[in-house]
Amino acid sequence: MANPNDFMTRDIVVDELQARQRSLRLAVVTETFPPEINGVAMTISRFVDGLRARRHDVQLIRPRQTKTDAADQEEVLMRGLPIPRYPHLKMGLPAKNALVHLWSMRRPDVVHIVTEGPLGWSALQAAIKLKLPVTSDFRTNFHAYSGHYGIGWLKKPIFAYLRKFHNRTHCTMVPTESLRRELQQVGFQNLRVVSRGVDTRLFSPTKRDVQLRRSWGATDVTPVALYVGRLASEKNLRTLVAAYEAMRVVRPEIKLVLVGDGPARQELETQIPGVVFAGLQRGEDLARHYASGDIFLFPSITETFGNVTPEAMASGLTVLAYDYAAASQLIRQGESGYLVPYNNTDAFVTSAATIARDWPNAKAIGMAARIVAESLDWERLVSDLEAVFHQAAQTSPAPREILVPHAGNASA
Template sequence: MNTADADDILVDDLPAPRHSRRLAVVTETYLPEVNGVAMSMARVVDGLNRRNHDVQLIRPRQSAKLTVPSSGKPAVDEVLTKGLPVPLYPNLRMGVPSKRALVKLWSLKRPDVVHIATEGPLGWSALQAAQHLALPVTSDYRTNFHAYGKHYRLGLLSKPIMGYLRKFHNRCDATMVPTESLRTLLSERGFERLSVVGRGVDAQRFDPARRSEAMRQGWGAEPGDLVMGYVGRLAPEKNLGVLLAAYEAVKVAQPRVKLVFVGDGPMRAELVARAPEAVFVGQRSGDDLAAHYAGLDLFLFPSLTETFGNVTTEAMASGCAVVAFDSAAAGELIRSGVNGWLAGPGREADFVAAVRVAASDAAARLAVADAARMTARRLDWADITARFESVLEGAIVRGACADSANAKAFRRDSVPFNVTS
């Protein structure tokens, strides 16, 4: 083999260079705000940046009380807009109408695609601006706003909210949803161009090795005591009355059982009154949050309003046995009795019964927790980002094909002028 032949082989073995895109990502919540949208969008933005894309992040300016650790600052071009407190979520901000500013911004630096993570005023402005400039646009369906109505006396608004969401997403080139069951549900309600893009979990951070007996003792748990817990917003839409019912049922057989709430929200005072012996630790984040998960033996998640529920996968990765309703991430990932326990959606008695079964059998609980950890370790964020990237690329390609077809039609239909002297 001569040198030229060897060089040819080396060149052929090199992977094709990744095509870098200019991406505009619009979201009305982002780290260090504590919620699933903020966390998962930060993961996706970081992944896109690592995949050599030029990411422009557009979001409302956050409260001065929120600080981002230096290691948590995104290596992207950030554009901060005005923001207002979100109704029902005073610690969060939402954007204000900003179409004119976005048209100007994207006229000067045109992105290849605009991705909209939230459907609030800033998201609607981004959609209008993108369509004004004939830019491809994709979106996420992340929050079941229409399902919150019965919890906040907004029942009459459920249909108008669903109509708005359908109008919003059907004006996009693609809408990403986190589960196949949600894709089916939205498709039946008239949503179009839906693609399933799940959620990952950091199985290195959320790890059973972070379990701390000292932390458990601080909760009042002695070795061998059962500790059940919940992580998330303490709010009506999380269906926490069912959790309390399950806790009371377990206490009958195991008086030393401990209940830990990680999170905060408008229901905290009510929950303290109803379960004064429970432990309320407030909001936690990072490795501290991971240690709290790992300290639990049984994770209870009774919510029926999630589009995914990142806490489910975080608990599974942390080696917790999970009891949940057959909905969202739990419905997609858990096989009841194998790597968790499920109750039929809305079957509260079945949820309580499943908790009693899980609480009464330590050996089964440990086997389920090990299986849950194995399931979660397969949910790699790199794979999720690649799927997300492919949906963006599809929208870009379809937009380019449409532009080409329109240009050809224009040339075909144009009638040349006859120039005479």
């Protein structure tokens, strides 16, 4: 029979198991969300789903998109107005008092503000009043857009507002290191890089659709240049048209397919007859359009990231873009895509013609781009975001007890 004292003299090995991080109560305030189609809406949807999968309680606060729009149990719908020139998009109205009331009843650990419009500003003011930690995203170059809509004189005031807005938060998340450096040089503080991923199961070369290509007038071997995004002046579409015309000189059979819609569509239809306007596409249909192209032309100079770049790469397309934002971060020149100096129209057009001239090599580069995209794991990026929120939550002594029972949906 074993002597009980023997156990006291034996070595005891203790495994130090890391404690699981506690779940957080997060309030996410955004003025864009699916079914709206844009990079910010898609990214936020991904992050919200990822955080909920990690058992965080995410309260989504957004404008009501349509009269029939109904909140689920984890949403709060606020009043909104259509954005000029984009009536399908809504801008949230000021709602500080409503948010103070909402968060007084059910205090979040962190308030995360995605957009800097009236609803975002109200959320910032409400969180400060209640002494709640706040984080923010810098996702849209509103100050850069101003020059494309006849209000260039507002660029400095807009930029000053954005700087004031973000510097009042615990930290501001940006998608690339280059953007972090750019903003830091002009006075933005507490910047943190949290990149973006891509769904490589949805966006894949396997979604290539021969029948879709035929509807564009393309055979199996016809080169197809693709653009995905808003048809609007801030996307630098004049350079897109010039690049396409240069490619046609080299390969007259080339097709151009534009996926998206916007205020510039009518002008483009008269300017470049024969171009395929595919309109807005979502989900599997969007994936088929990507994979059925060959080269992705992306001349925009107003991106903070540009989700379309990794989506095109995941689809096996050869990307031509300016050397900044997502393209600069993901593409190695001549290996997984083509980069030209920022806002150098001549270089962009010349490179497009070179790609058309060396078509077999361009196709091989598209396959290399797919391999790069496969490394962009959403799970890792959600983990990075989660770490930021945990750090922010520890900066405030605010109690997290529920003051009244949760009442379910709320609407304003």
